Amino acid sequence: MAEPSAVVAQLIFGIVRGILLGCVFALIAHGLNLIWGIAKVVNVAHGEFIMLGAYGAYFLNLFLGLNPLVSAPIDAALGLAVGLGFYFGFLHRELRGKEAITLQSEMVTLVATFGLSLFIANAANVLFSGNFVGIPWNAGSVELGILQIPLGGIYVAILSVAIIALTQIFLNRTYLGIGIRAYSQDIPATQLMGINPTVVAAIGTGLGFGVTMAGGAFLTVLFPTGIYPYMGALYAPISFVIVVLGGPGKMWGSLVGGITLGIIIDVGQIFLGPSIAYAVAFLTLIPVLLFRPEGILR
Amino acid sequence: MKLPAIPKLGPTVWGIAAFLVVGAVAAPWIPIYPLTILIGLLVFAALAYSMNFITGLTGYVSFGQVVFMGTGAYAWGYVVGTFRWHPIGGVLVGAAVGALLALGLGAVTLRFRGVYFAIATLVMPLAAVDIILVTPALGGGQGIILNLGFEPLSWFYTIWVILAIEIGLTYWVTHGRIGYGLRAIKGDEDAAKTLGIDAARLKLFVFCFSGLFTGAAGAVNAWTLSGVFPNDAFALLFSLQMLAMVVIGGMGTLLGPLLGAVVVYIPHTYFLTVVVGAEFIVIGILIAIIALVIPEGIVGALRRHIPALRRILE
Numbered sequence: 212m213a214e215p216s217a218v219v220a221q222l223i224f225g226i227v228r229g230i231l232l233g234c235v236f237a238l239i240a241h242g243l244n245l246i247w248g249i250a251k252v253v254n255v256a257h258g259e260f261i262m263l264g265a266y267g268a269y270f271l272n273l274f275l276g277l278n279p280l281v282s283a284p285i286d287a288a289l290g291l292a293v294g295l296g297f298y299f300g301f302l303h304r305e306l307r308g309k310e311a312i313t314l315q316s317e318m319v320t321l322v323a324t325f326g327l328s329l330f331i332a333n334a335a336n337v338l339f340s341g342n343f344v345g346i347p348w349n350a351g352s353v354e355l356g357i358l359q360i361p362l363g364g365i366y367v368a369i370l371s372v373a374i375i376a377l378t379q380i381f382l383n384r385t386y387l388g389i390g391i392r393a394y395s396q397d398i399p400a401t402q403l404m405g406i407n408p409t410v411v412a413a414i415g416t417g418l419g420f421g422v423t424m425a426g427g428a429f430l431t432v433l434f435p436t437g438i439y440p441y442m443g444a445l446y447a448p449i450s451f452v453i454v455v456l457g458g459p460g461k462m463w464g465s466l467v468g469g470i471t472l473g474i475i476i477d478v479g480q481i482f483l484g485p486s487i488a489y490a491v492a493f494l495t496l497i498p499v500l501l502f503r504p505e506g507i508l509r
Numbered sequence: 510m511k512l513p514a515i516p517k518l519g520p521t522v523w524g525i526a527a528f529l530v531v532g533a534v535a536a537p538w539i540p541i542y543p544l545t546i547l548i549g550l551l552v553f554a555a556l557a558y559s560m561n562f563i564t565g566l567t568g569y570v571s572f573g574q575v576v577f578m579g580t581g582a583y584a585w586g587y588v589v590g591t592f593r594w595h596p597i598g599g600v601l602v603g604a605a606v607g608a609l610l611a612l613g614l615g616a617v618t619l620r621f622r623g624v625y626f627a628i629a630t631l632v633m634p635l636a637a638v639d640i641i642l643v644t645p646a647l648g649g650g651q652g653i654i655l656n657l658g659f660e661p662l663s664w665f666y667t668i669w670v671i672l673a674i675e676i677g678l679t680y681w682v683t684h685g686r687i688g689y690g691l692r693a694i695k696g697d698e699d700a701a702k703t704l705g706i707d708a709a710r711l712k713l714f715v716f717c718f719s720g721l722f723t724g725a726a727g728a729v730n731a732w733t734l735s736g737v738f739p740n741d742a743f744a745l746l747f748s749l750q751m752l753a754m755v756v757i758g759g760m761g762t763l764l765g766p767l768l769g770a771v772v773v774y775i776p777h778t779y780f781l782t783v784v785v786g787a788e789f790i791v792i793g794i795l796i797a798i799i800a801l802v803i804p805e806g807i808v809g810a811l812r813r814h815i816p817a818l819r820r821i822l823e
Contacts, residue, residue, distance in 0.1 A: 253624045304801055314623045319800055321570060321627060322756055326796025329749060333789040444745060448635055451628045490639035493632035500621055500629055 224358050225478035231360075233473020234368035234466070235429045239446060240453035241375050241465040242290075242423025248460035249395045249415035251312035252302055252320045256328035257450055258443020260420060263331070264290065264427020265438045266339060272346045279346055280366060283428040287421040294420025298413040301327070307409060310399050328443065335440040345436035367429040372466065374422060379462050381418075391415045395460065452496045458506020467508055471495075520821045521764050522680060528767075529673055536665050544661050545733075546778055551668045552730050553774040556747070557754035557766035558675045559722035562715045564752065565761035566682070568695040569619070569712065573630030574723050574751050576614070576637050577607040579742040581724025582731035583641070586653035596657060600667055600728040607724015608717050615716035619709065622698070631745075638743035652738035668729045675722045679763060682718070687711065695761070750777075756796050759806030763823045768807055 243257045254260075267289060268282040277285075305319055306312065350363040382388040390406045391414060398408050430446070431438055453472050457464020472492050479488030499507065532547065539547065556578070563571050581603035589599040618629045642650050682688055690711050693701035702708050731737045750773055758769025772795075776788035803810040811818050 253627075301797070301801070317623055318568065318570060319804055321624060322752070322804075323797045323800035325749070325752065326756075326793045326798075326800060328793070329753070329789040329796065330793030333786040333793065336786050337784055337790070448628075448632055452632065455625070455628060484643060486639040486642045490636040493636040493639075496629060496632050497617060500625055501617065504621075504625070 220357055221481050222478065225481045226474055227358060227360060228364070229474035229477030230470055231364040231368040231473070232433060232477055233470035234371040235426060235433055235469075236449060236453055236473050237466045237469025238371035238374060238429060239423060239426035240450040240457075240469055241378070241462065242419045242421075242426055243450045244454045244457070244459065244462065244465045245378065245419030245422060246294075246416055247454060248462070249391055249419070250298070250302060250306065250412050251317060251395070252306075252324070252416070253317065254419075255321060255325040255447070256331060256443075257423065258445070258447025259328050259331035259335070260290070260293070260423045260443075261427040261430065261446045261450075262335060262438075262440060262443045263293075264424030265431050265442065266335070266427075267424060268428035268431050269344055269346055269438050272348070278348045279428050279431050280370065283370070283425040286428045287425040290421035290424030291417040293424070294417035295413055297420065298416040302416065303409065303413075306412065328447075332441055332443055339440055341440055343436050343439045345434075345438055346431050347435075348432070349435075350432075363432040367432045371426070371429060374425065375462070375466055378418065378422065382462065387411070387414065391418075448493060452493060455496055456499055456507055458508050461506055461508055464506050464508045468506070471507070519823055521823045525676055525764065525767065529669065529676075533666070533669055536662060536669075541661060544665065548661060548664050548668060548733060549778065550770060550774050551665070551672050552726050552733075553750070553754065554767050554770040555668060555672045555675055555722055555726040555729075556751045557758065557770045557773075558672070558679055559719045559726065560751035560755045561679065561761065561766045562682070562719040562722075563712075565755050565759075565765070566688075566691045566695065566715055567712055568760070569623075570627045570752065571630045571719075572627055572745070572748050572752070573614075573633040574719070575743055575745060575747040576630075576634040577610055577720040577723035578727030578730070578747055579634065579637060579641075579739075580610050581607040581727035582737045582742045583647055583653070584724070585728035585731050586655065586737035587647065589657075590653050590655050596663070596732050597667060600671075600725055600732070603728030603731075604671075604721050604725035607727070608721035610724070611717045611720020612713065615713045615720075619712045619716060634743045634745055634748065638739050641739045641743070648737070648739075650739060652736060652742070654736040657732065657735045664729060664733050667732070668726070671722065671725045671729065676763070678718060682715065683761070683763065687714070691715065692761075753792055753796055755806075756799055757792075757806060759808030759810075760804075762806070762808040765806050765808040772807075 239261050243254060246252055246254050264286045267286045268279045271277045271282040271285060272279070301323065302320060305316055309316060348363070350361070350366060352359050352361045382392055390401065391411045393401045393404065393406065394408055394411045401408055449472065453465060453468035456471055457468030475492045475495065476488050479491055536544065560571070560574055563569055584606035585599035585603040588594045588602050589596055614633065618626055621629050641647055647653065690701065690706045693704065693706055694708050694711065698708055727742070731742070754769030754773045755766055757772050758767065759765030773792060776791065780788040799806060805813065808822055812822050
């Protein structure tokens with residue numbers, strides 16, 4: 212290792228980049244968390260919808276010249292539609308009329324979404340070809356002392372936190388949002404309050420997909436050439452780890468888990484190399500599950 | 510309540526035994542290309558049965574089976590490459606390492622229920638490959654390359670023996686006290702515990718079998734490739750294929766994994782020459798439909814809808 216001041220500079224750089232990365236990771240994990248927390252469905256195909264979001268941004272850039280920040284809301288709208296379709300086409304059959312989502316149902320949807328994930332990833336591989344593509348968009352960078360921080364990363368990090376905050380306000384302050392949270396806690400009681408469980412579950416799932424696909428668009432800013440059909444196989448496990456770190460169903464947990472993981476990966480990459488950094492990031496899951504299964508947030 | 514008696518060695522067992530014996534007798538006369546296909550099929554069937562031990566019998570969905578396959582392959586490559594062992598000795602080492610790893614990982618991860626077990630096992634191969642890539646003793650990113658020559662008959666009989674033992678063990682486990690215990694755990698683990706079933710021990714027991722045979726199959730697979738390569742040995746795709754075979758064939762059944770292996774492996778070999786991965790477009794949809802509509806798989810659905818087959822299929 213070089214002299215101490217260089218190490219400190221690297222450490223600070225790693226932490227800053229890690230926080231930016233972590234905010235976007237938090238957003239994609241937030242999409243999973245919404246679906247997991249509300250509809251009680253663990254979407255194994257989550258990574259594939261991140262991939263579709265990234266390709267959405269890519270094609271909008273290719274054909275219309277839009278930058279990823281503008282593509283994100285379009286992606287989110289698309290995600291809402293896809294999520295509603297996913298709920299009614301896929302989950303409704305298993306979940307309708309249930310008074311509580313049992314372990315059995317969870318395993319059924321786990322295996323079913325696993326099949327869906329194989330389908331989407333390989334169909335994308337045939338349709339889009341297996342090459343890595345990227346979006347040529349550079350927003351410049353700012354200099355903070357000796358640090359050079361890409362502006363694009365700052366934009367997407369701020370937008371990610373804003374989106375998480377917005378969904379949080381929606382879930383806590385609006386009638387529909389409170390209905391969705393009620394559904395996630397007690398389905399029969401929700402029905403007694405005059406709320407249609409199918410409608411709120413579908414909207415919750417759609418919201419989760421919208422957030423996921425917007426997150427996919429933001430990822431293209433951080434990883435300029437990282438769009439390929441099987442990218443979901445990396446981001447889905449990352450999202451799972453983040454949700455477990457933060458605690459499933461805890462919405463601020465995504466942010467805490469995301470930033471934790473972002474810092475682990477980025478600081479680890481500088482001091483231990485990329486392989487070990489990702490291994491450490493994945494394996495943090497095990498002690499958390501063993502000792503704090505409710506997540507690191509209380 | 511009196512449980513229905515299970516017939517001794519039903520037609521399914523005889524059918525599978527006939528398939529294996531005919532294969533073993535005919536193998537020296539089968540032309541090379543069909544023989545290599547058959548070897549691949551048997552490797553896949555061995556993997557499917559090993560997945561059946563944990564996911565089929567207990568209902569714990571494991572996305573991390575490939576971690577045993579990869580470590581089995583690496584153990585095989587290490588003793589064959591470094592100590593110049595005979596490959597069959599290497600396969601035994603691979604099996605032992607797979608079982609030991611399953612014991613260690615299972616002791617930790619089998620505490621997690623349902624989705625949490627699936628996620629905890631999902632990250633294992635991802636972390637394992639990252640660690641292997643920076644381990645010089647195991648070849649790092651390059652892997653272990655051996656030049657062992659082309660000996661399809663040795664491969665065939667090795668995987669044949671592994672598969673035969675595995676199917677025998679599956680039969681033994683499902684047709685006795687252990688089988689009733691496992692079915693109780695699959696139905697409702699807490700209820701099973703109140704009946705005095707030592708759930709933790711039973712789960713660990715079948716998980717070790719699972720690791721043992723996955724490790725052995727992984728070692729044979731590495732033998733057919735004459736080497737071990739990190740990104741292939743730990744490819745998550747193998748886990749997914751194993752799960753696909755068990756789900757399609759029928760979880761926890763005796764014939765299901767073999768049937769699933771045929772359904773998954775044959776298109777796989779065909780599409781290798783067209784577009785890699787294209788078969789998963791069909792297999793993915795098939796899994797989704799089966800999970801939602803007939804969660805008991807092909808064998809289970811046949812048993813449920815055609816009463817005449819209930820005595821025959823298991």
